[in-house]
Amino acid sequence: MGTLLVRVRDARRRPLDDQMDVQLVMASSDRTVSIASSVAGNATVRFTDLIDGQPYIVKVFPLRHRPVAQFAIPGSDDDPPVVVLHAPLHPERVRRVIFPAYAALAPELHRVLEESTVEGIDGRGEALYAALIDTQKAGLFNLFAKMSGFGFGEDKTVWTFVDRLFRIRADRVFADVNPALRDLVKGAVAANRFNEAPGKLHTPPLGFALAGSFKTEEQFGNLQLTFFASLELPLTFKLDADIDNAAGLGHAFQVLRNWVTSGTTHPYDIHEILVYRQEVTLPYELA
Secondary structure, three states: OEEEEEEEEOOOOOEOOOEEEEEEEEOOOOEEEEEEEEEEOOOOEEEEEEOOOOOEEEEEEEOOEOOEEEEEOOEOOOOOOEEEEEOOEOHHHOOOEEOOOHHHOOHHHHHHHHHOOOOOOOOOHHHHHHHOOHHHHHHHHHHHHHHHHOEOOOOOEOHHHEEEEEEEOOOEEEEEEOOHHHHHHHHHHHOOOEEEOOOOOOOOOOOEEEEEEEEEOOOOOEEEEEEEEEOOOOOOEEEEEEEEOOOHHHHHOOEOHHHOOOOOOOHHHHHHHHHHHHOOOOOOEEO
16 A cells, blocks of 8 residues: 655745645546545645555645645655645735835835836825735736846846836836837847747837737746837837736646636736746735
8 A cells, every 4th residue: 555745835835824625536536535624734644545656636725825736646655755735825815915115125116116107196106106006016026026037138137128117007017118128128039038929919008009029938927028119209118018827827836727717817826926936036925
């Protein structure tokens, strides 16, 4: 007979701070053979009396995190294999979000917020930051981290060329950018750092036309930059920046299919993908 050990971690690879049920399902018949109920998320769950060499599916159902699953094959009782699954927080079950104070923001983000006039919000700088709702702040930090992480040389990043923001949504930001940015991004295509992407779903602002859309090559959490060029001189550019999640949580974390919804990606889901798949440093915490 065989034995299997199961451990569950969060997106930051820490023991899961949650309660969970763990099910073991025989892969060949989809029959549930064992259940561990109401287990602490940081516990190691041990399944015994299994068929050695038989494939099983481990299914984990936490209270506050998304359910995940993984294939596993039991081993000997003396040296059983350890299956480690990672479960992202469910956005609707986040208890609180911890954001940094305005004074603690990175200087480059400070610079842009001080120059920005954002649709639907009065004020700039600290007043603007205070007026953003939690999902807007999360979306802004996600994009700032990704755009600051893509460099052109030693001291220039995508964010370096952002002059001001004029719209902030949970899933994207819209900005006025230095015209040099588009040429740098197009040059990065030749170096296989960006790929050209469809931009037809992105609506140009009044007086502007689509001027190319480009996507980074990561398997999960790609940065997509869609440019719009002014129809009249002098030539100016606006940018629609978002983090594409076409691969989805289901692939990034092996979230069970029925627990992944379609539509606009929630910024907290992007948070979990970035910290887990890319180990991006984000200045806000989900709890």
